[in-house]
Amino acid sequence: MNIKNIAIALSVLLVAVAALLLMQKGNYVDQATEHYNKTTTNIFKGSSKIVEYVGSSIDVNKMVWALACEGIQTAKSSQDMAKLEAKFFPSTKGSNSKAKMTRHFEASTFYFIDSKFAKVDTDKKTDVWYLNNLSSIDVSALLGLVTPTMAAPSEDEEEYEE
C-alpha cells in the first residue's frame, strides 16, 4: 500500500471520527430524554391513579356517611332506611335480620352500616314484618374499625417512588 492510499484512508477516517464527535452529544441527549420521559411518565401515571382510586373510594364513602347521618336524623323504621338507601344508592339494597333486629346495608365490601332497631312490627296491610324504632347506626366500617372479609379490589398496584 502506498502512502497515497493511506493518506486517503486516514482522511476518510478523520471525517468519520469528526462526525461521531458531532453526534456524540445528541446520543446522550436522546438517552437521557428517553430515561427522563419513561421515569416521569411512570410517576405521573402512578400518582394520578392513586388520586383517582382514592377519589373513587371517597365517592362511595361519603354517600354511606350521608346515608348514616340522614338515617339517624330522620329514619324510624327499616322501611325508612330502605327509602334512604334507594335515594343514595339506587341499585343497592340492604337486608334485614329479624333475629338481630338490624338492617345491614353494604355499598361495597369496605363500606357498610348496620342499623339497630328496638322492635319488630308487622305491616297490617301487607302482613310483612319490618324493623321499627331505630336506636343506633353502627358506622364502624366507615371509621376503619373492621376488617373486610374479602380482599381489596386489586387494581394495578402503584409504587410510590422516592
Add this chain to the structure above:
Amino acid sequence: MDNKKFKILAIADAVIIVGLIVVMMILKGNYNDQAVASVKEQVGTYQETANTMLQEQWKSVDQYGMAWKLVYVTLTGDKTEKSFDAAVKAIEADRDARFKQLAYMYTAAGIPDKVQNDIFEKGGLADKFLLKDEGGVKEVACGKGCVVSFTFAKGKFKSSDYKALVEYNLANNFKLEAPAEFHFE
C-alpha cells in the same frame, strides 16, 4: 501531489484523529455526568411535586374522615356546644384512630400498605381541623377546599351544614401536571 505531500497529509490526519479521539473520550465523560445529573435533578423535582401532592391528598382525606366523624358524633350526641368542643379535640388528638380511618379508605381504594406508609412517613397527618370558632359558629376543615360548619345558640346545637362533605369531589382537587420537557443542562 507527490508522495511527500501525501505523507504530510497522512501524518496530519493521524494526529488530528488521535486528537479528536482524545476530545471524544473527555466529552464522553462530561456528557455522561451531565446527562446523569440532569435526569436525576429533573426527575427528582418532578417526583417531589408528585409526592407533595400525594401528601396533601392524604392530609385532605384525614380532614375529610375527621369531619364525617365529627358530624356523626354531633348528630348522635347530646348536642351541646361543650360536647362538640370536646369532640373536636378528642377526634383531632386521637392520631391512631385518624390513621386507621384514613388507611382504611386507602386500602378500600386498592392502595398498597407500603405506598400508604411512605406517604404517611413523609407527610404525616393534617395539622389543621378547627378553622373558626366565633360566636357559636364553628367551622372545620373537611379536605382541600372543603369546610363544614356547625351553629350553636346558647350552648345548644342549632344546625349543621355538611353539604360540602356530601358533595366533596376529592379527585378534582388534586391534579398532577404532566411532566415538563426534558432539558439537557
